[in-house]
Amino acid sequence: MDAIGNTCRSETETNQKKIEISFSLPNKVGQLAKALEIMKSHQVNLYHINSKLNRENSEEFDFFVICDNSGRLKEALGGLKQFSTNFEIISVPWFPKHISDLDKIVPYTFTCEKELEADHPGFTDAEYKKRRKEVAAMSRSYKYGQYIPRVEYTEEEINTWRNVYTGLIDLYPKNACKQFNCNLKLLQKQRCYTADNIPQLEDVSKFLQKRTGFRLRPAPGLISPRDFLAALAFRTSYTTQYIRHRSKPEYTPEPDICHELLGHVPLFADEEFSQFAQDIGLASLGAPSEYIRKLAMCYWFTVEFGLWKEENDELKAYGAGLLSSAQELRHCLTDSAEKKTFDPSEACKEKIEPSKIQPYYFVEDSFDIVKEKMRAYAKTNPRPFDVCYDKSTQSVKVIYQ
Numbered sequence: 162m163d164a165i166g167n168t169c170r171s172e173t174e175t176n177q178k179k180i181e182i183s184f185s186l187p188n189k190v191g192q193l194a195k196a197l198e199i200m201k202s203h204q205v206n207l208y209h210i211n212s213k214l215n216r217e218n219s220e221e222f223d224f225f226v227i228c229d230n231s232g233r234l235k236e237a238l239g240g241l242k243q244f245s246t247n248f249e250i251i252s253v254p255w256f257p258k259h260i261s262d263l264d265k266i267v268p269y270t271f272t273c274e275k276e277l278e279a280d281h282p283g284f285t286d287a288e289y290k291k292r293r294k295e296v297a298a299m300s301r302s303y304k305y306g307q308y309i310p311r312v313e314y315t316e317e318e319i320n321t322w323r324n325v326y327t328g329l330i331d332l333y334p335k336n337a338c339k340q341f342n343c344n345l346k347l348l349q350k351q352r353c354y355t356a357d358n359i360p361q362l363e364d365v366s367k368f369l370q371k372r373t374g375f376r377l378r379p380a381p382g383l384i385s386p387r388d389f390l391a392a393l394a395f396r397t398s399y400t401t402q403y404i405r406h407r408s409k410p411e412y413t414p415e416p417d418i419c420h421e422l423l424g425h426v427p428l429f430a431d432e433e434f435s436q437f438a439q440d441i442g443l444a445s446l447g448a449p450s451e452y453i454r455k456l457a458m459c460y461w462f463t464v465e466f467g468l469w470k471e472e473n474d475e476l477k478a479y480g481a482g483l484l485s486s487a488q489e490l491r492h493c494l495t496d497s498a499e500k501k502t503f504d505p506s507e508a509c510k511e512k513i514e515p516s517k518i519q520p521y522y523f524v525e526d527s528f529d530i531v532k533e534k535m536r537a538y539a540k541t542n543p544r545p546f547d548v549c550y551d552k553s554t555q556s557v558k559v560i561y562q
């Protein structure tokens with residue numbers, strides 16, 4: 162249900178494998194074996210190692226090592242740092258350091274050329290498939306700082322939007338969280354959202370930038386979890402522009418403009434929620450692939466399909482997958498929908514069902530608890546460094562621990 166996919170591996174994903182370090186050890190028999198044992202005990206694989214006598218101190222050897230960005234790397238490097246001298250992380254995997262760096266990952270990322278799956282309502286509609294590709298192609302060449310291409314939607318597409326919009330709008334006051342309803346009202350008041358027009362991403366992105374600094378970036382299709390989450394680190398959400406098939410306004414197996422604008426945007430206009438989403442993005446930068454998979458699951462069960470209670474103990478939807486599907490928004494709050502208490506270490510083990518009604522939902526007593534639990538989970542990040550976001554320059558700094 163999101164522009165986050167599991168089906169493609171991007172160039173940035175393949176570049177996440179290696180970390181280069183250097184350290185020095187006393188020129189004594191067995192010292193290197195002990196250092197290697199530290200790496201082995203934390204299941205960190207080594208690709209390359211070389212050594213040379215320290216030029217200034219013949220009692221020491223200097224080592225240069227390329228190791229795998231996997232296993233319990235943070236613990237391994239922590240142990241090595243204590244065991245050695247002159248320990249230094251020389252390079253970490255590439256990831257965007259500035260919002261404009263997102264341009265560098267676009268060409269490798271999208272799967273817009275992929276044919277629709279057989280369960281897509283537009284699968285046998287050649288006209289729909291042609292139009293979907295046409296709209297997707299407009300997003301493909303987008304670069305940071307440009308205007309987002311305006312799409313001239315057809316009457317038929319506007320009619321689909323109208324059906325989705327009117328089908329959902331009456332459900333929101335009772336089923337959606339208050340942050341969502343508050344910002345939706347604002348979008349309606351500013352005539353950004355009406356039943357009669359599909360909002361343009363450029364206008365909505367400007368609205369968001371004024372509210373929370375969040376912005377939309379057009380996406381022609383599914384994006385790898387790593388690249389999708391990396392954009393969130395810069396308060397940027399990849400957003401599709403094409404619309405679901407007219408035959409099923411209550412359902413789409415893939416993200417479409419209804420999902421993005423009705424599901425995500427009102428919450429990205431909330432400062433606390435924006436920070437929550439950005440924190441997931443920041444935790445993803447340079448993280449090992451396995452941790453990215455786990456973070457994507459946490460994102461799925463919160464930002465996409467989460468439920469929390471409000472002050473009066475009433476359960477409300479805050480996940481965009483729920484807020485953009487009338488069918489699922491009705492279902493998720495019923496007693497027949499299975500609920501589990503939110504636990505990131507459990508959620509990360511689950512498998513996603515992108516094209517079906519979710520078999521269960523993770524719920525929590527409040528947004529504060531969801532945030533707390535994700536913050537604690539972020540501390541289990543195995544990367545051996547931290548990042549710090551600078552709002553004024555829209556860039557991140559790497560901090561070595």
Ligand SMILES: [Fe+2]
Nearest residue numbers: 162163164481
């Ligand atoms: Fe989504």
